[in-house]
Amino acid sequence: MVPRVRVDLKKLESNAHTLREHLLRCGIEVASVTKVFGADPKIVEAIHRGGIRFFADSRWQNLQRIDPAMGKRLLLRIPMLSEVEMVAKYADMSLQSEWRVLQALDEAMAAQSKTHEVLLMIDLGDLREGFFDEEDLFATAEKLLRSKHLRWVGTGTNLTCYGGVLPTRENLDRLVRTTRKLEEHFRISLPWIAAGNSSSLYLTESGKKEEWNFLRIGEAIVVGTEAAFGQPYLGLHRDCFVLETEVVESKRKPSVPIGEIGKNAFGETPVFEDEGEQLRLIVAIGRQDVDPLDLEPLNPRMRILGASSDHMILDGTHLEESDAQVGSRVLFNMNYRAILRTFTSSYIDRVYL
Numbered sequence: 001m002v003p004r005v006r007v008d009l010k011k012l013e014s015n016a017h018t019l020r021e022h023l024l025r026c027g028i029e030v031a032s033v034t035k036v037f038g039a040d041p042k043i044v045e046a047i048h049r050g051g052i053r054f055f056a057d058s059r060w061q062n063l064q065r066i067d068p069a070m071g072k073r074l075l076l077r078i079p080m081l082s083e084v085e086m087v088a089k090y091a092d093m094s095l096q097s098e099w100r101v102l103q104a105l106d107e108a109m110a111a112q113s114k115t116h117e118v119l120l121m122i123d124l125g126d127l128r129e130g131f132f133d134e135e136d137l138f139a140t141a142e143k144l145l146r147s148k149h150l151r152w153v154g155t156g157t158n159l160t161c162y163g164g165v166l167p168t169r170e171n172l173d174r175l176v177r178t179t180r181k182l183e184e185h186f187r188i189s190l191p192w193i194a195a196g197n198s199s200s201l202y203l204t205e206s207g208k209k210e211e212w213n214f215l216r217i218g219e220a221i222v223v224g225t226e227a228a229f230g231q232p233y234l235g236l237h238r239d240c241f242v243l244e245t246e247v248v249e250s251k252r253k254p255s256v257p258i259g260e261i262g263k264n265a266f267g268e269t270p271v272f273e274d275e276g277e278q279l280r281l282i283v284a285i286g287r288q289d290v291d292p293l294d295l296e297p298l299n300p301r302m303r304i305l306g307a308s309s310d311h312m313i314l315d316g317t318h319l320e321e322s323d324a325q326v327g328s329r330v331l332f333n334m335n336y337r338a339i340l341r342t343f344t345s346s347y348i349d350r351v352y353l
């Protein structure tokens with residue numbers, strides 16, 4: 001069914017492989033972040049074929065769809081107290097910052113006679129999740145070490161998420177120093193220092209070994225860019241996901257609406273430039289499914305003019321006639337947000353290449 005997302009599993013496998021090989025040389029383990037494609041099992045398998053053995057998602061409902069044989073399942077969003085039972089059931093590992101949650105999780109794991117691995121989050125200044133106060137961190141770590149069914153396996157941080165704070169040698173060095181201090185204080189060794197997401201990748205470009213050794217990567221695998229500056233990374237494929245839509249109307253019309261201009265369907269007052277008569281195409285997709293700003297037509301001779309909830313309007317004036325008829329397919333390159341939105345819309349189908 002159209003509209004649908006064309007998913008290139010070979011390119012995703014290749015991205016996973018290229019990224020993992022590169023990071024391995026820097027001494028860094030990588031978890032594939034699956035929330036952007038709702039942990040679609042075919043995509044998870046392709047990334048597994050690329051060599052990745054950690055899968056991370058913000059929701060246990062998505063982790064539930066991942067076969068444990070694919071690797072370790074890591075929960076990204078610090079859990080609600082009310083969901084610890086589900087976390088205990090479907091996650092092997094999680095990011096944590098509150099003792100009350102850890103305590104409840106320990107009890108839930110005891111009931112299932114299993115152990116769960118924990119990364120304690122440290123807030124380096126982006127001001128989303130994580131310990132900010134060192135005393136709080138050390139006090140929680142002490143209690144965590146005494147928990148029977150939780151295994152403390154390291155520290156982590158999250159940057160460029162709320163505050164837009166970039167990862168740098170300086171702030172990641174603070175994460176490393178805090179981790180070493182914890183290790184010395186408790187006379188333990190912590191296997192993982194998880195230094196963020198795709199925005200930390202630019203720091204690995206030199207291929208040099210780092211003291212931090214774990215990254216959670218969504219963007220780079222699915223759209224081929226690092227997230228600090230949005231630059232192409234390692235020559236990864238940029239077109240693993242392509243949106244396919246269908247033309248439902250193709251007519252010559254003026255470029256400026258006729259009549260007094262009030263507000264559009266979204267309460268905005270639009271402005272128009274007169275470009276004369278155009279061949280205007282309507283494709284059957286709208287802002288309910290995806291934001292047109294997150295799409296780019298594959299055909300450079302075509303331009304998005306706008307969209308309401310269920311219709312997207314394109315300028316097809318410069319197209320070949322065969323590309324501009326009712327029933328013609330129109331393809332779009334998608335950014336990270338577009339993939340996330342279309343994979344959570346129940347009106348958009350998927351086809352695997």
Ligand SMILES: *Cc1c(COP(=O)(O)O)cnc(C)c1O
Pocket residue numbers: 033035058076077158196197198199216217218219220227
């Ligand atoms: C979504 C998410 C990521 C992945 O971020 P990308 O920029 O897509 O690599 C990493 N860590 C956490 C905690 C997340 O929620």
